[in-house]
Amino acid sequence: MSAINVAEILISGARLSDNPVWQKLIHLGDKRGVKILAGDFRGTPLEGRIRGYYFDKDGVQAIIIDSSLSEEERQFSLAHELGHYVRDRASGYSLDSPKELIAQNEKEADYFASRLLQWIKKGPNLASIGQN
Numbered sequence: 001m002s003a004i005n006v007a008e009i010l011i012s013g014a015r016l017s018d019n020p021v022w023q024k025l026i027h028l029g030d031k032r033g034v035k036i037l038a039g040d041f042r043g044t045p046l047e048g049r050i051r052g053y054y055f056d057k058d059g060v061q062a063i064i065i066d067s068s069l070s071e072e073e074r075q076f077s078l079a080h081e082l083g084h085y086v087r088d089r090a091s092g093y094s095l096d097s098p099k100e101l102i103a104q105n106e107k108e109a110d111y112f113a114s115r116l117l118q119w120i121k122k123g124p125n126l127a128s129i130g131q132n
Contacts, residue, residue, distance in 0.1 A: 054084040083112030
């Protein structure tokens with residue numbers, strides 16, 4: 001898949017849904033300089049392999065989420081990838097890490113996602129998100 005093909009499938013994550021939970025997740029990423037993008041992974045080498053990906057290279061930070069997922073799956077995947085942003089930046093974790101470390105980091109990102117979504121759904125004041 002060429003860079004042009006990848007660019008053609010990506011859209012701004014903010015345009016994907018007006019759902020308040022999704023928009024709060026987008027806001028969290030934006031406040032931290034993480035670009036949220038979405039693309040339909042169907043028919044690509046990514047299909048069925050991943051639901052999202054956190055990217056941090058040469059000062060560019062982005063999360064790409066599979067837009068073909070259900071609303072709930074997209075929310076969890078974005079929260080999960082935000083967990084990688086928080087955790088992996090400090091740990092130096094990458095996809096080249098040992099399998100055991102990858103498995104542990106995936107569990108931690110899942111836990112982070114479930115707690116973040118619980119917190120958002122409880123209804124914190126949106127103005128307080130991103131402070132600090």
